Amino acid sequence: MTGERRHAGSRRDRLSDVEFRRLVDELKSRVPVSSVVGRAVKLRKAGHDLVGLCPFHQERSPSFTVNDAKEFYHCFGCGAHGDIIRFVMDREGCGFREAYQRLASDDLPTWTPSERAKAQAEAQLEDLEKEKDARRFYAEAQPIAGTPGEIYFRARAITIAPPPCVRFGMVPSWRNKETGEWGRKRPAVICGAQDGTGAIVGIQRIFFKNDDPRLGKKDCKLSLGTIKGSALQLAHGERTIILAEGPEDGLSIMQEGPGLPVWVPFGTSMMPAVDYPASVRRVIIAGQNNTAGRIAANKAAIALAERGLEVSFVWPDRRYDDWNDQLRGVSAHG
Ligand SMILES: [Zn+2]
Structure with missing residues (x-):
């Protein structure tokens, strides 16, 4: 009996999560990013984008852009990127649900469907x-x-x-x-x-x-x-593809291992979005030996596994930062 009740309870929680997601999506479609960002940043039009001085790092010329149609902001200076919820979370240091509540109860300029x-x-x-x-x-x-x-x-x-x-x-x-x-x-x-x-x-x-x-x-x-969903396809593989971080890394790997099936998505964060052929079962991330590189590779691996792909890693020798350093024998650590 108790077990059944607990089961029913957890199902209700899941439903409310789904319902909450729907509310968030609805808010995001009703409130343009510029409505929220525009209160903290002076934005001006540049083509289809809006640009301004980034609120997340010090700068004199604007590298912060807002794209209302695609529902995100992006800073080319510091890499800050997100939607209206993320903006409020990062600006005000609050959690996801609280950021939603603040926006939902606020009287923000909206746009029509x-x-x-x-x-x-x-x-x-x-x-x-x-x-x-x-x-x-x-x-x-x-x-x-x-x-x-x-x-x-x-x-x-x-x-x-x-x-x-x-x-x-x-x-x-x-x-x-x-x-x-x-x-x-x-x-x-x-x-x-x-x-x-x-x-x-x-x-x-x-x-x-x-x-x-x-x-x-x-x-x-x-x-x-x-760039999202596409890749520089240096050499094809049937079931396995090696993913490199950049063209230099990719070509270095091919030089060390002729015939290896190497693809280069433009950025580690783009790896999960790539349109892999249906025959591909396994991807090997050829990572870089620095902290940022390892974190990015791990993040990509999780998303790739969620897509149902078998994921493994291969790293350059510890003495080298990346695959091209290894090819050249240039050690980053002296
Ligand atoms: Zn910035």
Whole structure:
């Protein structure tokens, strides 16, 4: 009898969780992110985005963006990212349910379902536009052999010929959001990101250090198009795929182990979202030997396991930070 009652009770709790989720989703669809963020941050329009000074780190020029259509904010400076609930939690140091209660009882500016639908349709169109640009830059690029791209990889002791999805081209690094005007074209390694069907849906551009004062003294990686769900598919695998953190790591692994099926999602956080072929049962995360890398890899592993994939790890030798350091024999620890 007692057991039965307890069972009934736990089911009620689960239902209320589902109901609570529904309320949260409903609130998120009714209150644009800019309504909540706009009270703490002065936002101005830049193309389809809103931008302002990040409330989570000190800065003089705005790198904090708000995307109402996609219901998130993102800071390119410190990586702060989330929805309205996360914003209130982080700003006011409260829990999830409390953040919801505060927002739900607040008199915030809302938008109508049709205003929201219109914004989402526009955002979708903009995404397709970016995919088209990415495809165009990829198509205009050329094979790596004999280009500055080859020098870039050789400087990292990568001497194997990269597969055709790694190219060299002249591409702009930025686009004016207000006027739509592209910046000047600059030399870059161009990595093609493919979706589940093999179509190019995005690119990662690796600009070379000291080439562009705007980009600074470090090599700079910028993506364009649809990065979520896609990956740089360096070599195919039937049942198993090795996931590397970046193109240099991926190519280093292939040089040490010719024929290995290596894919590179653009960022560890993107690993779980990748559209893996149905035949793939197992993914091996080729991680990096630093604390941030280990945490990110573990997080990705949990999400990948939830997708029903068998997950394991492989790490560079302890003396090296990443796979390219290992290839070059450059120890991070002296
Ligand atoms: Zn920030």
